[in-house]
Amino acid sequence: MTWLVTGGAGYIGSHVVRAFREAGLPAVVLDDLSSGHAEFVPDDVPLVLGSILDTDLVADALAVHGVVGVVHLAGFKYAGISVERPLHTYAQNVTGTAHLLAAMASQGVEKIVFSSSAAVYGTPDTDLVTEATPTSPESPYGESKLIGEWLLRDQGRATGLRHTSLRYFNVVGSATPDLYDTSPHNLFPLVLDALVAGRTPRINGTDYPTPDGTCVRDYIHVADLATSHVAAAQALADGRELERVYNLGSGDGVSVAEIMSAMAEVTGIAFEPERAPRRAGDPARIVASGELAARDLDWEMRHSLTDMVASAWVARQAH
Incomplete structure (x- = not known):
């Protein structure tokens, strides 16, 4: 019952x-460590160093470890940079996924949970995104994730591959102090790093049509996200039918100003954020319903905003 977790040395993957270990399910990690960290992988979990672009390496890992399914998190995830590096983004996220699927087919591995993204929706014209909301990605990153979903769909039609894709928004917090978000682009590490360095965090845009004038987004705790990945894998292993895609959303969202207030309260560092102009392309509000995932994938917002900030702060202080 071993599952391969691609990108398993990264923040979310680790x-x-x-979560797999806590559920009593064996796992093996494949990661090229381009953004992951070997120390994030437990000592008793095998780590295969390499890229999903290496079909033979992936096929060998599947065979050697007796893998029955894959959780696919490996990829290039920076939407803004993907605009500057589209070929790199497509190579990692589209070609890489195709190579992974080829390796799975060669070894008879027929189950996959795919880490997709809310970026497939672009700027939706609705207060609450559902799985029926039209997709309209606005970056090579979002496009690559949508194409990844199509690859799974088409491989499912062709070979019977059993699959589901999880679309999620802003993942924050930490389940344990030794795992933390090291992204140079995500809001939580940017704010915490600024506070530690004595700088003032910045809000980009305070004149949006929202209750406090700042952008509203879905922020979800990484531990809750991990739980639903395991639930999806177990459902596929049990032969249960799943939807092709699921949103892992909060249903209500949090504003950037609310995050800044929580940061000040939790850290004990009083500050008044700098107010900067809007960034081009930032929509006022993107919030998703998680009803389908709650029905099928044990999805639940088990952590409050304070929990999210506090766990991220503890992990940041530990490093």
Whole structure:
């Protein structure tokens, strides 16, 4: 019952690996460490160093470890940079996924949970995104994730591959102090790093049509996310029918100003954020319903905003 977690040395992937272990399910990690960290992988979990673009390496890992399914988190995830590096983004996220699927087919591995993204929706014209909301990605990153979903769909039609894709928004917090978000682009590490360095965090845009004038987004705790990845894998292993895609959303969202207030309260560092102009392309509000995932994938917002900030702060202080 071993599952391969691609990108399992990254921030989200390492939490998924821990969740598998807690559920009593063996896991093996494949990661090229381009953004992951070997120390994030538990000592008793095998780590295969390499890229999903290496079909033979992936096929060998599947065979050697007796893998029955894959949780696919490996990829290039920076939407803004993807505009500057589209070929790199497509190579990692589209070609890489195709190579992974080829390796799975060669070894008879017929189950996959795919880490997709809310970026497939672009700027939706609705207050609450559902799985029926039209997709309209606005970056090579979002496009690559949507194409990844199509690859799974088409491989399912061709070979019977059993699959589901999880679309999620802003993942924050930490389940344990030794795992933390090291992204140079995500809001939580940017704010915490600024506070530690004595700088003032910045809000981009305070004149949006929202209750406090700042952008509203879905922020979800990484441990809750990891739980639903395991639930999806177990459902596929049990032969249960799943939807092709699921949103892992909060249903209500949090504003950037609310996050800044929580940061000040939790850290004990009083500050008044700098107010900067809007960034081009930032929509006022993107919030998703998680009803389908709650029905099928044990999805639940188990952590409050304070929990999210506090766990991220503890992990940041530990490093």
